[in-house]
Amino acid sequence: MTFNDFREIGNVYLYKSKSRNLGILKLLNLIVSLTALVVLAIYYGYPNTAQSDQNLMDIMRLSFGFYVVHYLIKILYDFHPAEFLRRTWIEGIVMIVLIIEGVSHLFFDTLIHEPVFRALNISSGVDLSLVFIQIYFFIVVIAELLRKGSILPRVKMHPAIIFILSFLGIITVGTLLLMMPEMTTSGNGMPTLDALFTSTSATCVTGLMVEDTMVFFTFKGQMVLLALIQLGGLNVIAFASFLALVARFGVAITQHDVIEDFVNRDSYLSGKSMLGRVVLWCLGIEMLGAIALGLVWSSDIPFNGLGDRIFSSIFHSVSAFNNAGITLFTDGMAHPWVATNWLAHWVITILVFFGALGMIALFDLFDPAKLRSRMRSPWKTIGFATKIALYFSFILVFIGAISFAFLEWNGVLEGMSGFGKFTTAIFQSVTRTSGFNSVDIGSVGLPMIFIFIVLMFIGASSSSTGGGIKTSTFAVIVSDVWRTVRGFDHVQLFKRTINPTLRSRAYSVLMFFIxxxxxxxxxxxxxxxxxxxxxxxxxxxxxxxxxxxxGTVGLSTGLTHLLSPAGKMIISLSMFIGRVGTLTVAFALGGRALETHFKYPEGHTMIG
Structure with a gap:
């Protein structure tokens, strides 16, 4: 009997119990992951005795053991183990790491990667690795439950509701974590309202803060902020791909219009593995940004070892690319340590600009396949949506930089070198979507404040982490106004005709935002x-x-921390609605539209 014959007999024998056992394991996996996450929250969020620490870590190790056993059972039940391993290679690598670490801890009472973290002077590196692994497995569990044939009920939900609930879930968890004692240097945790405000600001990648991130939060608290920024940013730019995964929830194609605020329709409906591409590109850009920042940080910054330098680089790279604007320096990039660190300012400027362009534009501009196609066929150009995002972003940056330099030359720019003034003007113009500041915004003159309000109102591009009405909305409205002034028959932009539906959506976004x-x-x-x-x-x-x-920007003249409790609630709601999109909220609250096949006689009135 050959090995294949033996496998065939085994598969036939196991087939009878496959569906039932894998279903039970899938449910157990969810329970174990949720339990492990709760244990992690208790372990890191509250002070514990040595015995309680040991008990909590034992639960963590048991969860890791369950993950390994579950993975091995899935291999056993799969009819094509080699194909399964190729398909789940990332999970397989994690399992190998867990097995090696388990054997090392069992026989040598130490973990393999502990010396590495000690060499980098990252005291809590081992703990961080546990957090990342648990979050990874929780994401894997959720992804499994969303696959076809899942044990989850096939609940029909409006995509706008899904999007809003996902943000509310992240904000709620973030609020609870920030209220824990170990998250703040005072050891008392954040008050509930301040925790809600901060969690909303980080998740909605806004950046308005009621406390100084540098001195108020512990390393654990800063890690929570970093996680909220990353999850919030990815939630926006990956939502279109997420719809493809949850189409089995009953999302109709006609309902996909709800997210055209964020992503171009042709791109997300045609992308086979869009979600994976979005995540990989985001993480890749953030990693390059972190490396660049790590190399150019000023020597004036008193980093507590290489680990502190690495964390600061990662934090600011993620915050910049996701247009969050939250920094680990008091007064942001205006702090004396980094106020003249011009190279760091330029790295952050580039990250913010790319983040504000949107993933669709980045794919179109830098995807290797599209670059090769344009090189082979010079007549091919970038897409229509990319032209709007790129050209209008450049125009807005140019207007903002020239205005800032002209109006503030003898104001907040006074005393800087020529290169410093140039860098600051570009920096503040680009970061109109993110909230980073390299000068005291409260000292900026009223004319520039007014221009900032206009630029923040317009905001970033579609499918990006930035807010505002978006450059696409602004471009369509400007084109329509130009058509009216010049008396053209059609609205034209970059040699394309804008259809009435798109114009209607643009004016709807504008009106809702106003x-x-x-x-x-x-x-x-x-x-x-x-x-x-x-x-x-x-x-x-x-x-x-x-x-x-x-506009989910995060710039402030200095009154955020002085807001009343009611004011904080209003600003929190503003950040939330600005992040999920005014049209998304309208779709969620509007219910199902009834189609009508008649129209009333045309009416006419004077306009203007």
Missing amino acids: LGNMVFLFLLTITEARLLSMGEFSFVDLAFEQVSAM
Whole structure:
């Protein structure tokens, strides 16, 4: 009897129990992963005794053992083990690492990678590896449960509801984590409202903060912020791909319009493995940014060893590419340690600009296959959506930089070198979508503050982590206005005709954004009347804060930490709506539209 014959007999014998046992293991996997994550939260979030630490770590090791056994059983039940290993090679590598570490701990009472982390002066490196592995397996479990034939019920949900609930889930978990004692240097945790505000700001990649990240949070708290920024950023740019995974929930093709705010339709419907590409490209760009920052940090920064330098580089790279604008320096990039660290400013500027372009534009511009295609066929050009994102982003950066240099030459730029003024003007113009600041925004003159409000209102490009009405909306509206002024028959942009549906969506986004800002700003004038009456801040500062929040920018003139509890709730809601998109909220609240096959007689009225 050959080996293949033996395998065939084994497969036939195992087939009867395959579906039942794998279903039970899948459910157990979810329970084990959730339990392990709760144990991790207790282990890192609260002070524990040596005995309780040991007990919690034993539970973690048991969970790792379960993961290994589960993976081996899946190999056993698979009819094509070699193909299964090729398909799950990442998970296989993690399993090999867990087995090696388990054997090392069992026989030598140490972990293989402990010396590596000690050499990098990362005291909690081993603990971090446990966190990453548990989160990885939790993601694997969720992905398995979403596959066809899952034990999860086939619940029909509107895609807008899915998107909103995913953000609410991340924000809720982040709030609970930030309230834990071990997350703050005081050992008391954040108050509930401040934790909610901070979690919302990080998840919605806004960057408005009520506390100084550098001194208020411990390393664990900063890690939570980093995770929230990464999850929030990926949630936005990967949502279109996520829809393809959850199409079995009953999402109709006609409902996919709900996310056209974020991603070009042709791209996400045609991409076979879009989600994987999005994640890999994001992580790849962030890794390159972290390496660049690690090389150019100023020698004035008192890093506590190589590990601290690496973490700071990763944190700022992720924050920049995701347009979050949260830094580990008091007063941001205006801190004396980095205020004249021009190379670091340029790295962050490039990361923010790429993040604000959007993944669809980045794929179109830098995908190797498309680059080769354009080299072979010079007549081929970048896509229509990419042209809008790229050209209008450059135009807005140019306008912002020239305005900043002209208006603030003898203001906040005074005393800087020529190269410093040039860098700062570009930096502040590009970071209009992210909230990084290399000068005191509260000291910027009123004319430039007004221009900042306009630039923040327009925001970044579609499918990006930036907010605002988006460059695509702005481009369509400007083209429509130009058509009206010149009396053209059609709205044209880059030798393409804009259809009425697209124009209608653009004006809808504009109106929702204007109304949203007006309503929330009106409420802020009521809740922050005491703050305005003190004379230190004006109505313009309040308007700046509101537009910055709804545009998910994060720039502030300095009043964020002075907001009343009601004001913090209003700004939190603004950040949330600005992040998920005004049209997404409208779709979620609007219900199912009824199709009608008739129309009323045309009406006419004077306009203007």
